Amino acid sequence: MIFRVYRCTVIAGKEAEHRAFAFNKAHRSLSEKPGLIAFYAGKPLPGSDDRTRCMIQIWESLSALKAALGEDWNNPMKAMPDEVREIYDSATAEHFELADEYQASHPV
Numbered sequence: 001m002i003f004r005v006y007r008c009t010v011i012a013g014k015e016a017e018h019r020a021f022a023f024n025k026a027h028r029s030l031s032e033k034p035g036l037i038a039f040y041a042g043k044p045l046p047g048s049d050d051r052t053r054c055m056i057q058i059w060e061s062l063s064a065l066k067a068a069l070g071e072d073w074n075n076p077m078k079a080m081p082d083e084v085r086e087i088y089d090s091a092t093a094e095h096f097e098l099a100d101e102y103q104a105s106h107p108v
Contacts, residue, residue: 004059006055008054018087037060076091
């Protein structure tokens with residue numbers, strides 16, 4: 001399994017545009033990709049003025065991730081559609097391979 005940790009910083013005042021894009025296009029499109037096991041979107045804690053957002057993706061393999069995201073899979077700013085480049089200050093992605101099969105004893 002491959003974990004993809006995607007982080008982006010939304011330009012101040014563009015938060016509503018980011019949310020609309022994420023829920024109406026990005027999340028919907030991502031959920032249809034073969035090989036995606038799960039994804040979780042994160043936002044700053046209440047009361048924070050932080051503009052960073054994150055998404056944790058779990059893929060069955062690196063080849064599935066590459067097939068889904070294309071040749072720029074490791075460069076999120078280059079891979080994103082032109083329509084959303086103007087709402088982000090920055091975006092990064094880190095990739096990790098599953099090291100241990102540990103599962104919490106209680107459901108999340």
